[in-house]
Amino acid sequence: MPMNQELPPPPVIEVIKVSKFYPPDVEALSDISFAINKGEIVYLTGMSGAGKTTLMRLISRMEKESKGLLDVAGFDLSKLNHKNIHLLRRKVGVAYQDFKLLADKSVADNIALSMEVMYEKKSVIEERVRSLLEQLNLSRKYDMLAGELSRGEQQRVSIARAVANNPEILLADEPTGNLDAENTARVMSLFYQLNRQGCTLLIATHDKSLYRGLGRRILELRGGRLVGSDTSFATGAAPVEGQA
Numbered sequence: 001m002p003m004n005q006e007l008p009p010p011p012v013i014e015v016i017k018v019s020k021f022y023p024p025d026v027e028a029l030s031d032i033s034f035a036i037n038k039g040e041i042v043y044l045t046g047m048s049g050a051g052k053t054t055l056m057r058l059i060s061r062m063e064k065e066s067k068g069l070l071d072v073a074g075f076d077l078s079k080l081n082h083k084n085i086h087l088l089r090r091k092v093g094v095a096y097q098d099f100k101l102l103a104d105k106s107v108a109d110n111i112a113l114s115m116e117v118m119y120e121k122k123s124v125i126e127e128r129v130r131s132l133l134e135q136l137n138l139s140r141k142y143d144m145l146a147g148e149l150s151r152g153e154q155q156r157v158s159i160a161r162a163v164a165n166n167p168e169i170l171l172a173d174e175p176t177g178n179l180d181a182e183n184t185a186r187v188m189s190l191f192y193q194l195n196r197q198g199c200t201l202l203i204a205t206h207d208k209s210l211y212r213g214l215g216r217r218i219l220e221l222r223g224g225r226l227v228g229s230d231t232s233f234a235t236g237a238a239p240v241e242g243q244a
């Protein structure tokens with residue numbers, strides 16, 4: 001390589017020979033390896049029980065791997081502990097499959113809380129919360145308690161919370177599982193908007209219509225193993241990416 005040629009930037013997510021076991025004998029993930037570069041949109045697919053949520057939980061450091069190495073947003077996850085995990089949380093937004101909202105707090109507070117840890121000004125936080133709620137068709141729910149929302153509404157609030165800080169990486173686990181077509185389009189539009197601003201997206205879904213025809217990278221899990229990585233679904237009618 002010529003001396004003045006720059007090295008490519010390192011991947012923002014690197015998973016090397018990762019396995020996850022649950023007692024007594026469940027091998028939820030087996031010897032998984034892949035890398036995702038900055039700015040990519042990657043879909044993680046596979047049938048129910050294939051290991052999608054487990055992999056997302058390892059990448060977001062909700063759980064620890066049994067074997068292997070994970071490097072996310074420049075952090076070697078094996079070196080993170082309760083004292084420095086917040087450094088990862090600032091860079092990685094997570095929309096959980098089970099939402100993890102504070103049921104007795106308002107919609108606005110649930111979203112704002114994730115921004116307050118970044119020491120944003122109150123006015124900045126309020127503007128961002130209102131804008132996200134409008135984009136996700138939830139403006140009228142601003143003051144409602146999260147526990148009083150429908151599942152589809154809760155899902156969109158959890159997505160608003162995950163993206164509120166403009167994360168470098170967004171991990172979204174079945175982000176449209178409870179949504180109708182219109183709200184699915186709104187969520188995907190928000191995701192693509194973030195991606196245009198540089199955010200790397202990893203989206204776990206078993207809904208092929210989310211990625212069919214887009215030519216994006218697909219990572220497919222089957223029985224805890226990665227199969228058919230880097231396949232792109234170039235067939236079918238191509239939806240216009242990011243348009244609601």
Ligand SMILES: Nc1ncnc2c1ncn2[C@@H]1O[C@H](COP(=O)(O)OP(=O)(O)OP(=O)(O)O)[C@@H](O)[C@H]1O
Nearest residue numbers: 022026028046047048049050051052053054055206
């Ligand atoms: N805490 C746990 N203890 C024991 N087994 C677990 C645990 N969490 C997950 N598993 C098992 O690991 C496997 C993968 O589960 P996982 O939730 O990752 O699948 P998934 O692909 O996300 O499924 P779905 O699409 O239904 O959400 C399953 O067999 C599941 O029963």
